Amino acid sequence: MKEFQRYLLDRIAAANSHTLSVYRQQGGYKAIEKVLKTPLKPEDVITVMKDSGLRGRGGAGFPTGMKWSFMPDVTKDPRPRYLAVNADESEPGTCKDRVLMERDPHGLVEGCLIACYAMRAKAAYIYVRGEYRLSYDRVQAAIDEARAAGLVGKNILGTDFSCDIWMHKGAGAYICGEETGLMESLEGKRGHPRPKPPFPAGSGLWKSPTTVNNVETIFNAPFIVERGAEWFKSMGVPKSTGNFLCGISGHVNKPGVYELPFGLTARQILDEVAGGIWKGRKLKAFFPGGSSTGLMPASAIDVVMDHDSVKAAGSMFGTAAMIFLDETASIPQVMDVTLRFYDHESCGQCSQCREGTQWLHQMFHRIARGKGKREDIDLLVSLANGMAPGKTICALADAAAIPTLAAVKHFRAEFEQCVELGRDPLAPTHAPAPELQGAH
Amino acid sequence: MSQTPNPAPSSASTPAPAPAPKPATIKIQVDGREVEADPKQPLIRACHDQGVDVPMYCYHPGLSPVGSCRICQVEVAAGPGQPSRVVAACRTPVSPGMVVQTDTPKAHETRRECLEFLLKNHPLDCPICDKAGECDLQDYSFNEGQGKGRSSEPRRKLEKRKSLGDVIVLDEERCILCSRCVRFFQEVTHKPQLTVSGLGSRSTIATFADKPLSGNYQGNIADICPVGALTLKPFRFQARVWNLSKTLSTCAECSRGCSITVEALRGKEVKRFRPRFNPQVNQHWMCDVGRFAYAPVTQALPPEGGIVGGRLVGAAIRGYHGLERVELESALAEVADLLRAASKPLVLLSPFVTQEEARAALELCAGLGVAPRFVSPAPNNLKDDLLHTGDPCPNRRGLSELGVAAIEPAAALAELAAANAALLVGERIQSLLDVAALAKLPATARLVVLDVAAHDLAALSAAIGVPTHVEKSGQWINVDGHVGVLNVAVPAPAGVAPLERTLRELLEHCRAPAAR
Numbered sequence: 033m034k035e036f037q038r039y040l041l042d043r044i045a046a047a048n049s050h051t052l053s054v055y056r057q058q059g060g061y062k063a064i065e066k067v068l069k070t071p072l073k074p075e076d077v078i079t080v081m082k083d084s085g086l087r088g089r090g091g092a093g094f095p096t097g098m099k100w101s102f103m104p105d106v107t108k109d110p111r112p113r114y115l116a117v118n119a120d121e122s123e124p125g126t127c128k129d130r131v132l133m134e135r136d137p138h139g140l141v142e143g144c145l146i147a148c149y150a151m152r153a154k155a156a157y158i159y160v161r162g163e164y165r166l167s168y169d170r171v172q173a174a175i176d177e178a179r180a181a182g183l184v185g186k187n188i189l190g191t192d193f194s195c196d197i198w199m200h201k202g203a204g205a206y207i208c209g210e211e212t213g214l215m216e217s218l219e220g221k222r223g224h225p226r227p228k229p230p231f232p233a234g235s236g237l238w239k240s241p242t243t244v245n246n247v248e249t250i251f252n253a254p255f256i257v258e259r260g261a262e263w264f265k266s267m268g269v270p271k272s273t274g275n276f277l278c279g280i281s282g283h284v285n286k287p288g289v290y291e292l293p294f295g296l297t298a299r300q301i302l303d304e305v306a307g308g309i310w311k312g313r314k315l316k317a318f319f320p321g322g323s324s325t326g327l328m329p330a331s332a333i334d335v336v337m338d339h340d341s342v343k344a345a346g347s348m349f350g351t352a353a354m355i356f357l358d359e360t361a362s363i364p365q366v367m368d369v370t371l372r373f374y375d376h377e378s379c380g381q382c383s384q385c386r387e388g389t390q391w392l393h394q395m396f397h398r399i400a401r402g403k404g405k406r407e408d409i410d411l412l413v414s415l416a417n418g419m420a421p422g423k424t425i426c427a428l429a430d431a432a433a434i435p436t437l438a439a440v441k442h443f444r445a446e447f448e449q450c451v452e453l454g455r456d457p458l459a460p461t462h463a464p465a466p467e468l469q470g471a472h
Numbered sequence: 473m474s475q476t477p478n479p480a481p482s483s484a485s486t487p488a489p490a491p492a493p494k495p496a497t498i499k500i501q502v503d504g505r506e507v508e509a510d511p512k513q514p515l516i517r518a519c520h521d522q523g524v525d526v527p528m529y530c531y532h533p534g535l536s537p538v539g540s541c542r543i544c545q546v547e548v549a550a551g552p553g554q555p556s557r558v559v560a561a562c563r564t565p566v567s568p569g570m571v572v573q574t575d576t577p578k579a580h581e582t583r584r585e586c587l588e589f590l591l592k593n594h595p596l597d598c599p600i601c602d603k604a605g606e607c608d609l610q611d612y613s614f615n616e617g618q619g620k621g622r623s624s625e626p627r628r629k630l631e632k633r634k635s636l637g638d639v640i641v642l643d644e645e646r647c648i649l650c651s652r653c654v655r656f657f658q659e660v661t662h663k664p665q666l667t668v669s670g671l672g673s674r675s676t677i678a679t680f681a682d683k684p685l686s687g688n689y690q691g692n693i694a695d696i697c698p699v700g701a702l703t704l705k706p707f708r709f710q711a712r713v714w715n716l717s718k719t720l721s722t723c724a725e726c727s728r729g730c731s732i733t734v735e736a737l738r739g740k741e742v743k744r745f746r747p748r749f750n751p752q753v754n755q756h757w758m759c760d761v762g763r764f765a766y767a768p769v770t771q772a773l774p775p776e777g778g779i780v781g782g783r784l785v786g787a788a789i790r791g792y793h794g795l796e797r798v799e800l801e802s803a804l805a806e807v808a809d810l811l812r813a814a815s816k817p818l819v820l821l822s823p824f825v826t827q828e829e830a831r832a833a834l835e836l837c838a839g840l841g842v843a844p845r846f847v848s849p850a851p852n853n854l855k856d857d858l859l860h861t862g863d864p865c866p867n868r869r870g871l872s873e874l875g876v877a878a879i880e881p882a883a884a885l886a887e888l889a890a891a892n893a894a895l896l897v898g899e900r901i902q903s904l905l906d907v908a909a910l911a912k913l914p915a916t917a918r919l920v921v922l923d924v925a926a927h928d929l930a931a932l933s934a935a936i937g938v939p940t941h942v943e944k945s946g947q948w949i950n951v952d953g954h955v956g957v958l959n960v961a962v963p964a965p966a967g968v969a970p971l972e973r974t975l976r977e978l979l980e981h982c983r984a985p986a987a988r
Contacts, residue, residue: 375672377672381538383590383648384589414622425539425540
């Protein structure tokens with residue numbers, strides 16, 4: 033793997049990297065100063081973001097500059113405008129935003145200021161999942177420090193730009209990480225996703241124009257503004273620029289969160305970054321971007337890790353949360369656990385999702401316990417096709433159906449074997465973990 | 473859902489409300505036909521307005537669309553020849569030139585899939601479910617579903633009979649979480665009482681803090697429930713709905729006169745009043761006071777063949793040995809004699825009499841040379857800002873328009889005490905005047921009562937049974953001038969003649985030469 037430039041996790045090596053003074057020593061708040069003192073027009077900031085080619089890091093990979101430009105014309109729409117930062121990082125496998133919030137919270141604050149300036153938003157709301165206590169405390173402390181230093185609030189840096197940043201703690205529902213569910217939750221309601229249209233840019237928080245961005249996406253903004261779109265485009269591949277945070281977990285020697293450029297192959301990441309599969313075993317399968325993305329077999333390990341290449345290979349880049357499974361892993365067991373999660377987290381609005389996630393979970397559970405029937409495997413495919421794509425209000429049904437379809441496609445023989453033998457030959461020998469009763 | 477327009481035009485004597493300006497419409501194509509659609513309404517409305525049946529569970533025309541059940545999927549293209557996709561019709565706005573197809577294999581397949589998921593945990597207890605026969609899930613499963621279930625998983629076990637107060641029972645297993653009931657309390661009564669509790673497949677409908685439901689509009693949630701999850705306590709296990717005859721009628725419990733359907737078991741016994749869509753009066757709703765007011769119209773006969781203390785069938789006059797049953801003809805002759813002998817008999821009408829009956833009464837009074845008045849009790853405390861007016865007189869406006877003056881019960885009783893003959897006409901007139909007070913009147917008051925029930929009154933000279941408002945046809949005029957129709961939902965008991973005919977025959981008797 034050739035050398036590459038790092039910037040996302042550059043600052044966190046320093047002691048007390050989460051404080052304002054250390055952040056400033058490392059060149060922090062220079063980007064917002066550049067924006068406000070030059071001064072750049074909000075449209076110019078959006079243009080830079082568009083030129084940089086930055087794609088959203090929350091999973092869908094939508095171009096960020098374009099998303100920002102969807103906010104209605106301020107001269108024609110007098111409603112207040114908001115930025116909502118999605119820090120409800122709950123996708124199984126994903127753990128990247130946590131590092132940024134715990135270790136470099138001022139980077140997020142500065143990113144919020146730039147985004148709010150570009151979109152003329154009067155406030156940013158950072159929606160942090162409730163389990164991320166340290167993240168919440170660190171970002172809140174950073175906002176307080178910045179506010180005391182005149183960097184958040186009224187007349188920032190003595191200019192007439194005013195912007196507030198507020199924190200909101202989630203209560204532990206995966207669905208509140210869906211952008212419209214997040215907005216409902218922020219408004220104090222049940223986190224039930226809203227049907228689109230209307231899209232958030234037209235009618236979001238409190239029926240006002242709103243943009244929802246992922247933490248890492250916002251975190252990229254100060255770097256792009258300060259160093260320019262050309263610098264950003266020099267990293268990565270043409271259609272997926274910059275670096276991304278890769279959260280590696282599963283049966284590897286060195287799990288963790290790594291900053292990587294787009295364009296490496298999954299094999300490079302596994303062997304050169306994650307230290308290979310543990311215990312000298314072989315790779316069996318991997319999720320390229322979190323549990324909602326289609327499981328890929330070991331034969332796909334040479335896929336290039338960028339949005340378009342992974343999609344062409346039949347899966348999704350997602351949040352780059354790579355989960356590696358070694359040869360001892362039982363795919364029926366993996367799917368049982370995965371679907372248990374989606375069954376538990378479906379909000380329950382749409383019929384297909386509410387009933388379908390439960391149904392799929394029950395079937396995977398049965399197959400993994402050796403009680404499957406031959407016709408179950410085709411039924412899994414048929415049910416998953418009935419749930420997705422795009423048949424429900426939000427993408428949670430898709431998130432359950434996609435890995436189901438991929439698992440059956442690539443590992444049908446293993447499911448058939450479980451059915452034929454009446455037991456799972458790869459089932460763990462230790463007692464299964466007790467079902468969590470009454471967990472939220 | 474069928475939408476019955478206001479069945480009769482407004483009465484000629486009141487100015488009809490100006491027709492609302494026709495909303496600007498746009499042209500779309502539904503199943504090959506070019507139709508006009510209201511751009512403010514979702515696509516499903518345009519389909520329903522054209523009589524195209526698009527199934528729905530969470531959508532209800534009286535509530536905001538949420539698009540959660542996903543059963544209303546249709547195939548939509550932006551224009552002819554454009555690529556099409558399947559969308560939920562209740563959350564899709566109409567756009568000019570849109571091409572909508574409800575009857576394609578893709579649309580049917582999507583709906584079949586959706587139904588299969590809905591039926592995954594739905595108990596198949598249709599044989600003991602009160603909703604069977606008018607259940608949307610049952611109907612669409614028959615139309616669109618597959619014959620055989622593919623699930624071998626255990627169904628959800630939840631509470632089968634959870635009381636939500638005096639009116640409603642919830643069966644959590646049957647519930648398909650359409651949230652219509654939740655939105656009803658949020659959007660119609662503006663007093664939220666229900667919520668979806670729990671997440672995903674563990675969701676249930678619940679009241680806040682498990683408090684029982686309150687208010688006068690709870691029954692509506694049983695009507696709008698698309699399955700048998702919410703049932704009315706008084707209607708549970710009372711009738712199979714396919715044995716109920718349905719008759720268009722008008723509610724009698726206040727001057728709003730909500731349009732209703734009277735449902736009678738095999739055309740005989742009234743089992744249910746349900747609201748009927750009327751955009752000018754009650755929309756889709758009615759109050760519980762009106763909904764459960766079918767008990768008075770099914771009054772039992774008096775015990776042991778007596779005359780007083782229950783439903784009055786036929787006619788009776790006071791003879792030497794007290795009240796005696798007589799033929800209607802002879803009773804009318806007696807009454808005519810009594811009225812002619814009296815100087816200025818007092819004539820009081822019930823506010824329940826129809827326009828037709830009131831006209832007959834006016835002719836009779838003209839013959840007697842007196843002016844009738846109608847009994848007008850004080851407003852009750854049921855008035856709210858939704859439907860109930862608090863005025864217990866269903867035909868107050870109609871009687872006023874005919875020139876009949878109102879009289880309060882207390883004033884009427886004072887005049888009755890001084891009268892030497894009085895004619896009390898119409899359903900419930902005795903109870904509106906107060907039966908106990910009537911019983912204290914001196915025998916000289918010589919009451920002739922034309923009511924549904926007979927009471928043991930010392931002053932009662934003659935009593936003639938009349939039909940209740942579900943046993944007759946006619947018109948009432950509501951507080952806003954809209955005409956409400958009454959139709960014969962159940963036959964009046966043998967021996968009870970229509971009141972209008974009785975009054976006209978009485979007039980004939982009054983005109984005829986005296987019998988003796």
